[in-house]
Amino acid sequence: xxxxxxxxxxxxxxxxxxxxxxxxxxxxxxxxxxxxxxxxxxxxxxxxxxxxxxxxxxxxxxxxxxxxxxxxxxxxxxxxxxxxxxxxxxxxxxxxxxxxxxxxxxxxxxxxxxxxxxxxxxxxxxxxxxxxxxxxxxxxxxxxxxxxxxxxxxxxxxxxxxxxxxxxxxxxxxxxxxxxxxxxxxxxxxxxxxxxxxxxxxxxxxxxxxxxxxxxxxxxxxxxxxxxxxxxxxxxxxxxxxxxxxxxxxxxxxxxxxxxxxxxxxxxxxxxxxxxxxxxxxx
Numbered sequence: 001x002x003x004x005x006x007x008x009x010x011x012x013x014x015x016x017x018x019x020x021x022x023x024x025x026x027x028x029x030x031x032x033x034x035x036x037x038x039x040x041x042x043x044x045x046x047x048x049x050x051x052x053x054x055x056x057x058x059x060x061x062x063x064x065x066x067x068x069x070x071x072x073x074x075x076x077x078x079x080x081x082x083x084x085x086x087x088x089x090x091x092x093x094x095x096x097x098x099x100x101x102x103x104x105x106x107x108x109x110x111x112x113x114x115x116x117x118x119x120x121x122x123x124x125x126x127x128x129x130x131x132x133x134x135x136x137x138x139x140x141x142x143x144x145x146x147x148x149x150x151x152x153x154x155x156x157x158x159x160x161x162x163x164x165x166x167x168x169x170x171x172x173x174x175x176x177x178x179x180x181x182x183x184x185x186x187x188x189x190x191x192x193x194x195x196x197x198x199x200x201x202x203x204x205x206x207x208x209x210x211x212x213x214x215x216x217x218x219x220x221x222x223x224x225x226x227x228x229x230x231x232x233x234x235x236x237x238x239x240x241x242x243x244x245x246x247x248x249x250x251x252x253x254x255x256x257x258x259x260x261x262x263x264x265x266x267x268x269x270x271x272x273x274x275x276x277x278x279x280x281x282x283x
Contacts, residue, residue: 008074038075109243112231113250132182137163139186146248157267179206190218199223
């Protein structure tokens with residue numbers, strides 16, 4: 001897009017009467033529900049507008065964009081408060097200033113997460129964990145780091161938890177899990193194809209699904225039994241940041257605290273046993 005059409009919604013309005021009747025239906029839907037559209041596939045948008053995928057593609061080209069994915073990126077930029085970019089951070093004069101600014105973003109993300117947290121859903125998730133024969137923590141890319149951390153934290157009090165990073169092995173693990181197991185999926189955007197594939201397979205296997213995400217109306221949220229929201233000012237197409245990770249950790253901590261409170265005796269036994277076993281590794 002050129003500088004004159006930097007705001008995608010204004011560009012749609014300016015171009016509206018140059019569009020065909022079918023393309024105007026797409027424009028109407030986007031203008032009314034642009035936050036939802038950034039998580040939709042081209043097929044879903046075409047169905048909602050009662051038109052063809054080719055019409056959606058032509059609409060995107062009329063917006064001076066190469067295709068539907070580029071269009072969704074522009075919508076994400078429009079609808080999400082921009083997080084500080086790398087060049088903004090490194091342009092600051094002093095290291096202390098940069099670090100303090102990052103700290104403020106982390107505090108803000110934690111505060112947002114607490115505001116969004118549904119403690120009844122936290123309790124319900126822990127109930128499912130208690131009843132499950134196994135708990136699998138998964139994610140893609142940077143989200144896999146958080147999934148591994150979740151499994152690591154809970155492994156101190158339970159042997160149910162595992163995390164797998166390889167994409168093929170993730171699918172294999174879900175395909176062989178016992179019914180009523182729990183899949184905890186970390187997906188900040190809730191819109192990656194890998195996440196959707198894992199959730200769909202889990203549903204087929206009668207596996208309970210818990211999604212940790214920023215976007216409540218994402219495609220992954222629609223496929224999940226429980227959605228736990230984390231707070232951060234990143235958009236769905238921005239890179240993972242320290243504040244997004246802090247938000248995920250806040251959700252994990254809530255789950256862990258609830259699990260330990262409900263299973264105090266067994267958790268204390270596990271922690272003491274691990275501490276005793278590890279003590280021989282220290283001087």
